[in-house]
Amino acid sequence: MIRLYTWPTPNGHKVQIMLEEVGVPYTVHPVDIIRGAQFNPDYLALNPNNKVPTIVDEDGPGGKPLTVFETGAILVYLAEKTGQFMPSDPRARSGVMQWLMWQMGGLGPMLGQAQHFHRYATEKVPYAIERYTKEGRRLLCVMERQLDGIDYLAGDYSIADIACFPWVRIHKMANQSLDDLPRVSRWYAAIRARPAVERGIKLLLDQWVDVTKSEEARTNLFGSPQYRSSANGLP
Ligand SMILES: N[C@@H](CCC(=O)N[C@@H](CS)C(=O)NCC(=O)O)C(=O)O
Known part of the structure; x- marks a missing residue:
């Protein structure tokens, strides 16, 4: 089983679509970046870059869990795991x-x-x-x-x-x-x-917030104290 930590944004959508395309079982764990959930210590332990998305593959290489962040790395990992959407030649x-x-x-x-x-x-x-x-x-x-x-x-x-x-x-x-x-x-x-793309972009659609209309979103995405200190604890 794969755990998907995501939010309905372009980078989240890449992995939401990929998981729907490859058809592996996964569970969805919303990370509400509008409310600053990307800065929670539990999430930072998975993604040191405090961004969505992240996956945890419970059945990773060697039968042990593997955490993957950065969408490029996640897409390559899922393509190699499933043998889909990336040729071997x-x-x-x-x-x-x-x-x-x-x-x-x-x-x-x-x-x-x-x-x-x-x-x-x-x-x-x-x-x-x-x-x-x-x-x-x-x-x-x-x-x-x-x-x-x-x-x-x-x-x-x-x-x-x-x-x-x-x-x-x-x-x-x-x-x-x-x-x-x-x-x-x-x-x-x-x-x-x-159809997989439709399913992927529908996921968490009801949670989407227009950032231009949310002061909280602006603060958490562009200017919160956590945002500044997330750079390795430096001010
Ligand atoms: N290079 C990263 C970018 C991820 C990224 O920028 N995610 C945005 C959403 S599209 C995010 O989590 N923003 C929250 C924040 O900036 O605090 C990746 O490809 O995974």
Whole structure:
């Protein structure tokens, strides 16, 4: 059995979708990041980075529990455990890893910052809005070019697509449009139509909070004393 610690956000959705896709049994443990649950010592013992999601595989390697944090590492772990959504051929596998890393180091962080400065920052910072909106747009155009002649980012549907999907899903909140990106739009629609994806993004949907309307959320996500001290106890 796998324990999933999550909250309905793009990074949470990656693993929620993956668990639904691979069909392994799991239990859901909400970590209410709006109320600061990511700073609870019990959760920090699982995820030193105080972010969601995290998994604990009770039947990990050697029959012992294994805790995994960071969505890229979680997706690779689940793909290897189940033999799904990542090819074993080294060339094809490298393609999947490249696009997974591209998501982890580029698309996610940049759209995340675009969303932050477009929607969440109390101070309007035109330089930051322009910088991250442009970089997010550039990355979506990279996707558009990559999807020329192929259905999914690295050939077959894989963990690279599962990683990218939740961030493309929130593109409007990140000040982006897909209107002139037909291949990204086609890719998005194909993934959105998958029943496992529907189940994954429905999980904990009733708990979703609009951060722009919650002072508590802003404090816990962007400015609480715990937030500052979570950097290894440094002020
Ligand atoms: N690189 C991390 C990022 C995880 C992340 O940023 N999670 C966000 C939700 S999308 C979070 O937990 N935010 C809570 C906080 O910042 O306190 C991963 O891929 O797992």
